[in-house]
Amino acid sequence: MFVKALARSAGLSCLLFTGSLWAADVPEDYEYDKYNAEDINELCAGCHGSLGQGGGGGVYPRLAGLPQEYMEEQIKNFKTRKRVNIPMVPFANDRELPPEDVRDITTYLSNIKLASQLPEVSGRIDGLERLQQAEAVVQIPKHEGDLENGEEYYMEMCRGCHNKDGMGRGNKPAVTGQHIKYLKKQFQDFRSGEREHVDQVELFGEMTDKDIEDVLAFLSVQDD
Ligand code: HEC
Ligand code: HEC
Numbered sequence: 001m002f003v004k005a006l007a008r009s010a011g012l013s014c015l016l017f018t019g020s021l022w023a024a025d026v027p028e029d030y031e032y033d034k035y036n037a038e039d040i041n042e043l044c045a046g047c048h049g050s051l052g053q054g055g056g057g058g059v060y061p062r063l064a065g066l067p068q069e070y071m072e073e074q075i076k077n078f079k080t081r082k083r084v085n086i087p088m089v090p091f092a093n094d095r096e097l098p099p100e101d102v103r104d105i106t107t108y109l110s111n112i113k114l115a116s117q118l119p120e121v122s123g124r125i126d127g128l129e130r131l132q133q134a135e136a137v138v139q140i141p142k143h144e145g146d147l148e149n150g151e152e153y154y155m156e157m158c159r160g161c162h163n164k165d166g167m168g169r170g171n172k173p174a175v176t177g178q179h180i181k182y183l184k185k186q187f188q189d190f191r192s193g194e195r196e197h198v199d200q201v202e203l204f205g206e207m208t209d210k211d212i213e214d215v216l217a218f219l220s221v222q223d224d
Contacts, residue, residue, distance in 0.1 A: 026099045033100075037108030040101055043091065044109075052109040053138050058179030060087075062138055064112035069171045071106040083195055114138050116177060116223040142224075143180050145217025146210070153211050154218050157203055166222050176222040183219065187212045 041050070044063075049055045052064035063071060077083035078092035091097050097105075115137050121130070154166070163169050166176030175183060189195035190204040191212075197203065207215075 026103045030100060030103060032107050033104050034108065036101065037104040040097070040105040041108060044105065047087065051114065051136055052112050053114055053135070054179050054182070058181030060179075061182040062114075062178055063109045064114045064138075065177070066110060066173050067168065067171050068106045068110040070173050071109065072102055073171075075102050075106070114177070116140075138177055138223075140177060140180060140220045140223055143213070143217045143220035145213040145215075147214070147217050147221070149211070150214035150216070150218030153207075153215050158215070161198075166219050176219055178219075180216050180220055184212060184216060187215070 041052075044052070047055060047060040048063050049060075052062060054060050054062035074083060075092065075097070078085050078088050079094065085092065116139055118137050119133060155164075158166075158175070161169070161172045162175050163172075166174060168174035186195065187204065187207065190197040190200050191207055193200070
């Protein structure tokens with residue numbers, strides 16, 4: 001009996017120990033280090049783009065402008081495997097990306113503002129400058145679908161938290177300006193239970209494939 005209890009408590013403390021290793025917290029008085037963030041961003045840029053604009057034809061999500069708390073939470077979820085993300089595994093542990101680094105990079109990315117349209121050319125502008133402007137633009141191409149059904153579904157089910165125009169609010173991420181391919185995978189993951197979302201059965205349980213396409217169509221034109 002005693003041995004068994006001892007073994008169990010040893011097992012438990014071991015679990016708790018790895019738990020704290022994998023999702024530790026930032027000290028309360030931690031100060032944001034922009035230069036550290038810029039260094040870390042070089043690791044992320046290969047997939048998410050140097051300005052957090054996303055990439056891989058929309059497989060890698062846009063991170064620029066997402067709420068800092070939201071991104072920090074997601075990285076914690078990758079670390080604890082609550083949210084499964086194979087490509088990010090090498091970055092999703094405390095040894096490679098300790099909590100202070102997570103705080104820095106998410107603060108940095110959250111502060112990047114991208115436009116949805118190229119600014120008008122006024123006067124002479126050189127090619128390089130135009131290229132840099134173009135890099136800081138994410139324009140989501142129009143997605144095919146029934147806009148009316150998409151709007152109805154969105155307004156009834158999603159608007160309360162993600163806002164009328166899909167720009168999000170507080171720690172609720174924007175769903176407008178995000179890449180369609182990525183969003184589609186998230187909708188499917190919410191529906192199947194692969195990824196968690198608040199009230200997911202009510203919100204996604206009865207979402208048909210057609211509803212998914214239609215809501216995506218609606219979101220794709222909100223940044224026009
Ligand atoms: C090898 C490619 C790759 C690299 C490098 C990478 N990521 Fe990711 N990341 C992904 C993929 C793929 C997803 C989306 C997973 C999914 O579909 O759920 C993702 C998702 C995320 C998300 C969640 C976004 C959301 O809207 O929920 C955050 C936050 C994130 N990455 C941060 C980072 C940071 C910070 C770095 C650098 C330290 C980084 N990633 C490096 C591939 C990568
Ligand atoms: C009760 C509030 C609420 C409602 C209603 C809601 N959401 Fe969310 N949504 C959230 C929160 C909070 C998150 C952050 C993820 C989490 O739950 O941890 C989120 C995350 C998401 C994400 C992930 C974004 C990313 O970058 O990965 C998508 C996509 C999304 N919601 C789509 C929808 C859609 C589509 C609807 C309507 C069918 C909807 N949500 C309704 C609160 C809500």
